[in-house]
Amino acid sequence: MVDAATEDAVDDAILRQFVGYHMRRAANILQADLARTLKEIDLRMITMSVLVVIVDNPGLRQSQLADALAIERPNLVSILDELEERDLVSRTRVPTDRRAYALTPTQAGEKLAAKALELTAEHEDRILSQINLEERAQLVALMQRIVDGA
Amino acid sequence: MVDAATEDAVDDAILRQFVGYHMRRAANILQADLARTLKEIDLRMITMSVLVVIVDNPGLRQSQLADALAIERPNLVSILDELEERDLVSRTRVPTDRRAYALTPTQAGEKLAAKALELTAEHEDRILSQINLEERAQLVALMQRIVDGA
DNA sequence: TATTGTTATACTCTATAACTATA
DNA sequence: TATAGTTATAGAGTATAACAATA
Numbered sequence: 001m002v003d004a005a006t007e008d009a010v011d012d013a014i015l016r017q018f019v020g021y022h023m024r025r026a027a028n029i030l031q032a033d034l035a036r037t038l039k040e041i042d043l044r045m046i047t048m049s050v051l052v053v054i055v056d057n058p059g060l061r062q063s064q065l066a067d068a069l070a071i072e073r074p075n076l077v078s079i080l081d082e083l084e085e086r087d088l089v090s091r092t093r094v095p096t097d098r099r100a101y102a103l104t105p106t107q108a109g110e111k112l113a114a115k116a117l118e119l120t121a122e123h124e125d126r127i128l129s130q131i132n133l134e135e136r137a138q139l140v141a142l143m144q145r146i147v148d149g150a
Numbered sequence: 151m152v153d154a155a156t157e158d159a160v161d162d163a164i165l166r167q168f169v170g171y172h173m174r175r176a177a178n179i180l181q182a183d184l185a186r187t188l189k190e191i192d193l194r195m196i197t198m199s200v201l202v203v204i205v206d207n208p209g210l211r212q213s214q215l216a217d218a219l220a221i222e223r224p225n226l227v228s229i230l231d232e233l234e235e236r237d238l239v240s241r242t243r244v245p246t247d248r249r250a251y252a253l254t255p256t257q258a259g260e261k262l263a264a265k266a267l268e269l270t271a272e273h274e275d276r277i278l279s280q281i282n283l284e285e286r287a288q289l290v291a292l293m294q295r296i297v298d299g300a
Numbered sequence: 301t302a303t304t305g306t307t308a309t310a311c312t313c314t315a316t317a318a319c320t321a322t323a
Numbered sequence: 324t325a326t327a328g329t330t331a332t333a334g335a336g337t338a339t340a341a342c343a344a345t346a
Contacts, residue, residue, distance in 0.1 A: 010203060010217070011206050011207050012219075013206070014203075014206050014267065015203070020184060023176060024177055025297045027170075027174055031170070033300075046313085056162070056164050057161050061327080067160070069162075073328070074331090099320095099322045099328070100327055100328080117164065120170075124169055127300070130295045130298075130299045131292060138292070139172075139289070140169060143173055143176035146176040146280075194335090211305095213303085224307080227307085247303095248346085249344065250303090
């Protein structure tokens, strides 16, 4: 049993005036659902991004990858350790610069990346079902303006 | 000296097809700038949200506040400890339910909340300068549809 | 029995300094 | 001297189980 005060919704009108408040909530919902979705193929979001970018840019070096995804170099190491351990990606020494590793996907890596993209597309269709394609393009354009302005 | 391959931008076209990718990047930019902004008055984002909601809903209980902001109850404790320690909020026993605390802002708390809202508004004007008011309303409406659909 | 606030704890994510081997 | 990858570590942020006091 609850009393009247408990049933009253808490007023967050002051926070709702801000774009960032809504953006954080929406981003959290997308993030939580995508994380749940990718668990099916035992990938985390960051691991999926890393794998997909390697598939799309074979021969990439770790430092380039870290820059592209705004990951700190040290945090990339264990992600790649895991992908290599699972035979999804391989690290091979670059002959012309023996400090660096070239990252290439294995066939299994390419296959899993394709599956991950499929699941991600399904997830977005599910979460964004109330937003049509034109509106999604608008949303992306506005968010890109925020990113580009920074 | 870098070679041609190093200078080539990493292709993230596959990830850019997803709304969530752009949303995460935009949300991160807003979040990073707001965190930097609030440091000026020694508040974290979550602490600011808690303070503002208490100012807007005096007498609120911790469990209601936790529900409203989607914080786990245990994680709220240290936030309130800090706000109480800084004399911005006070916890007083509810006479009709001696398990609960009513949360009320102090005068200093109300004043700091007003300052925080001012700084947050300035921050949004800065980060969203390339997006006019109509577009901001569109953005909020679309994100609310995502949140409501979940 | 159930709920409020609390404690302890653990897990993920992210950030920094310093090391090694190469350049 | 600088860079690529690595190690160790520390700080947020977040989640769960279990407890005391009270309902």
